[in-house]
Every structure is written in C-alpha cells, then in structure tokens.
Amino acid sequence: MANGICVYAESYKGKLEPVAAELVSAAKELKKTTGEKIQAIVLAEDTDGIIADLDKLGVEEIYAVKAGRDCSQQDDAVSKAIAEMLKKIDPSSVLIPATPEGRSIFSRVAMKLGCGMTADCTEVLVGTREDGSYYIRQNKPSFGENVFVTIITRDGYYPQMMTIRPGVYAPQEESAGGQAKIEYFDDIKVGDSKIEIIEEAAAENETGSILGAEVVVVGGRGVLEDDNFALLEKFAEKVGGAIGGTRPMVDSEMIPFNHQIGQTGLTIRPKICISFGVSGAIQHTEGIKDTKLFVAVNTDEDAAIYGVADYGITADLKDVLENYLKL
Ligand SMILES: Cc1cc2nc3c(=O)[nH]c(=O)nc-3n(C[C@H](O)[C@H](O)[C@H](O)COP(=O)(O)OP(=O)(O)OC[C@H]3O[C@@H](n4cnc5c(N)ncnc54)[C@H](O)[C@@H]3O)c2cc1C
The missing domain is CATH 3.40.50.620 (HUPs)
Structure with missing residues (x-):
C-alpha cells in the first residue's frame, strides 16, 4: 500500500x-x-x-x-x-x-x-x-x-x-x-533528451528579489493617485527595500503579478514591512502577517491594516513620503 x-x-x-x-x-x-x-x-x-x-x-x-x-x-x-x-x-x-x-x-x-x-x-x-x-x-x-x-x-x-x-x-x-x-537507484538511468540548452539568461522581474528581501515596501490602491507610485519607488530605493503590492496595483499594471502579496500572490516574511495606502483585506494580509516589524500608513484611522501592523500612521501617504524624502 x-x-x-x-x-x-x-x-x-x-x-x-x-x-x-x-x-x-x-x-x-x-x-x-x-x-x-x-x-x-x-x-x-x-x-x-x-x-x-x-x-x-x-x-x-x-x-x-x-x-x-x-x-x-x-x-x-x-x-x-x-x-x-x-x-x-x-x-x-x-x-x-x-x-x-x-x-x-x-x-x-x-x-x-x-x-x-x-x-x-x-x-x-x-x-x-x-x-x-x-x-x-x-x-x-x-x-x-x-x-x-x-x-x-x-x-x-x-x-x-x-x-x-x-x-x-x-x-x-x-x-x-x-x-x-x-x-x-543505480538501475535507473537518465536517457537521452531532445532538449538542448543554447543560452542561459537571468529572468527580468524575478520573484526572488521580493521573497528574499529584508525590507519590503508595499503599495495599495492609495498609491495609484497622482505621482504617488514614483514617490514610493524613491522611498524603496532610499530604504533599500523591494516593492510589493496589493491586487489593485497588479490590476492597474503598476507592478507585475509576481510581486502581488496575499493569498493568491506571495507569502513573504521580511524583517520590516512598510505599507502605504493598503486597507488590510484578509486576502492581502494573509501573505504578510509574519513580518517582524510592520508599519502601515493610511488616511483612514479605522483601516483594518492597523489590526496587523505594529505601528500605524494615520496620514496622507504623499505627505509622509515627501517629508521622508526631504531628510
Ligand atoms: C479570492 C480572492 C483572492 C484575493 N487575493 C488577493 C491577494 O492575494 N492580494 C491582495 O492584495 N488582494 C487580494 N484580493 C483582493 C482583496 O480582497 C482586496 O480587494 C485588496 O487587497 C484591496 O487592495 P488595497 O488595500 O490596495 O485597496 P483598497 O481596499 O481600496 O484600500 C485602499 C486604502 O488606501 C487608503 N488610502 C487611499 N488614499 C490614501 C492616501 N493618499 N494616503 C494614505 N492612505 C490612502 C484608503 O483609506 C484605503 O484603506 C483577493 C480577493 C479575492 C476575492
């Protein structure tokens, strides 16, 4: 059996x-x-x-x-x-x-x-x-x-x-x-293959960069307005973080699907996660709840994301990012 x-x-x-x-x-x-x-x-x-x-x-x-x-x-x-x-x-x-x-x-x-x-x-x-x-x-x-x-x-x-x-x-x-x-199993041999490798090249946008990152900056629908995503990218560069996002970020083609975090995306365990404009739907937070230090920025003081975050900042993400980038 x-x-x-x-x-x-x-x-x-x-x-x-x-x-x-x-x-x-x-x-x-x-x-x-x-x-x-x-x-x-x-x-x-x-x-x-x-x-x-x-x-x-x-x-x-x-x-x-x-x-x-x-x-x-x-x-x-x-x-x-x-x-x-x-x-x-x-x-x-x-x-x-x-x-x-x-x-x-x-x-x-x-x-x-x-x-x-x-x-x-x-x-x-x-x-x-x-x-x-x-x-x-x-x-x-x-x-x-x-x-x-x-x-x-x-x-x-x-x-x-x-x-x-x-x-x-x-x-x-x-x-x-x-x-x-x-x-x-010495009696099992690997036979001839019809596949021949001609050249190997690194994949673009590979998922490994976010799975292995110690710091992840997550953008949600709130980042879709104005030039918020450009600010988020600058912020991520400054703190040395990889960029992840929620499903609306993928749907609007701001980030590739292999950087979506959540039940139908990636599960990540970074040391630090900073999320901007994310409401905190369970389908998203399931993929990030084991983060060691979690900071969330949202204009809504009742946002569900504060239930999983260690620190919450109730503010417009644009103000927070612009102020930090001035430092
Ligand atoms: C079966 C199923 C699977 C799913 N899988 C996933 C998944 O894997 N990953 C995933 O992410 N989603 C998934 N979803 C979708 C999920 O339910 C939510 O709809 C999604 O996570 C919401 O994304 P969001 O927080 O970016 O957007 P929203 O829920 O629209 O939240 C946007 C937030 O941004 C805040 N905000 C807006 N403007 C600003 C500003 N200027 N400054 C600060 N805050 C601001 C708002 O207050 C709000 O809280 C799934 C859904 C289903 C049904």
Whole structure:
C-alpha cells in the first residue's frame, strides 16, 4: 500500500534549492496526522551535497539517482527517470515546488504514472475518511484567482501529487542530521533528451528579489493617485527595500503579478514591512502577517491594516513620503 510523504528536492548545479526546506515543513505538518515517513527524491549530476542538506532538514528516507551529466532543463528525460523512481518508492503523496522546473517535470510525470496533479497549492491539509484512512486536501486559488477550491485526488489515481507555491511554508530549520536512510537507484538511468540548452539568461522581474528581501515596501490602491507610485519607488530605493503590492496595483499594471502579496500572490516574511495606502483585506494580509516589524500608513484611522501592523500612521501617504524624502 502506498506510504510516505515524498518531497521533490529541486536542485541547481549540485545545490539544494531553498524551496525544498519549505516543502519539508509542509510534509512535517502532514506527518503530524498521518504518521507517514518523510521521503525525498534527488536526481542530479552531483547528489552528495544535496543529500547532506536533506539529511539536515530531517528527511527520513532519501532516494537518489546519479544522472551522470548535467540534465538541468532536460525535463523529458528527467521526468521519465522520476516516474520510475516513484513507482519503486510508492509514496502516498508527492510535494513539488510550484516553480517552472517543478511544474514542467511533474506534469510529464503525472502523465507517465496516470495520476492527477494539483498545481499551485497555497495550503495542504489532511482529511480523514470514514474508514480512518487519510487523504490530502489540496487548497488553491482558482478561476482567475477569484475563489479558493479544495482538490482531493480520486482513489485509484495515487500518488496524490501537488505543486506548492514557494513562500507559503516557513523553511524547516536545519539540525545535525545523520539519521536519514539513503538509497541509490543505480538501475535507473537518465536517457537521452531532445532538449538542448543554447543560452542561459537571468529572468527580468524575478520573484526572488521580493521573497528574499529584508525590507519590503508595499503599495495599495492609495498609491495609484497622482505621482504617488514614483514617490514610493524613491522611498524603496532610499530604504533599500523591494516593492510589493496589493491586487489593485497588479490590476492597474503598476507592478507585475509576481510581486502581488496575499493569498493568491506571495507569502513573504521580511524583517520590516512598510505599507502605504493598503486597507488590510484578509486576502492581502494573509501573505504578510509574519513580518517582524510592520508599519502601515493610511488616511483612514479605522483601516483594518492597523489590526496587523505594529505601528500605524494615520496620514496622507504623499505627505509622509515627501517629508521622508526631504531628510
Ligand atoms: C479570492 C480572492 C483572492 C484575493 N487575493 C488577493 C491577494 O492575494 N492580494 C491582495 O492584495 N488582494 C487580494 N484580493 C483582493 C482583496 O480582497 C482586496 O480587494 C485588496 O487587497 C484591496 O487592495 P488595497 O488595500 O490596495 O485597496 P483598497 O481596499 O481600496 O484600500 C485602499 C486604502 O488606501 C487608503 N488610502 C487611499 N488614499 C490614501 C492616501 N493618499 N494616503 C494614505 N492612505 C490612502 C484608503 O483609506 C484605503 O484603506 C483577493 C480577493 C479575492 C476575492
């Protein structure tokens, strides 16, 4: 019978991607109810460092394939080998980062295994059937990010596979390690790929800049008036912060979608967040409530944002920004 919560350990040039630590946190939450082992699969040219890092995160069983070559972006060949790994491991669920790599590889894996895959979950919870067995409730925004849906994998279509949005789970902290059972599948080979990398280029507007920022300056609808956004940009530059925003900022194309904060956007954990002209709707504050120091500026003294902020300034954001920029 399928057993185990299996994490896909995404890596780049022999290094574990930070999102893997978030997936291990999600797996540990699920394990509290299901009691299943936490597993990880690794497929890379150089697996040693990746395995050592997974061990420190408390993964109990690590299954690895040494690819024998750099196979990054070769999703056709990699997905075939991963499908073979999963057939051998037979986990009940697979947690995958909702990154371009995770989505591309595992949509192919799902086809090969004849199972489903839920994309872009923002929460995974355990449900219990009448017979006492468990399943995963895969919550995600849907229909143009306007409603939340819960997806449940049908019996007979296991493993339950789901991609999880980076940032929604806090990363698992490292420990000394040394406890994991490690198994190499030497009989699984990464075959030839039809994909050839011609050139690599850094992405513009990449989300990482806001996910990793210690200071985030958030703009809401109040910033849309006059030249307020230009002031906000100057302010962000002065304090060394990344710019995030609410949905109206994205709808008005002031910021890209990958800088929207909230339930259907990013979940961020900066040291300092300063928000301007944001009302504090729960769909937004869910993505920012774990900020260490939160300052909010709003003209409305009853704004809901003050419920999550540590300090509130009831004032016109234009005055606050102009005064600060004069300093
Ligand atoms: C299913 C669903 C998912 C959603 N997901 C998200 C999400 O991920 N992220 C998100 O942000 N939203 C999301 N929303 C939308 C959310 O409900 C709110 O509508 C949105 O967050 C409001 O954005 P806002 O605070 O910028 O605008 P408003 O609610 O219009 O607030 C603007 C605020 O600015 C203040 N203000 C105006 N002018 C000034 C000024 N000159 N100086 C100071 N303050 C001023 C006003 O007093 C007001 O409080 C979602 C909605 C749904 C239904």
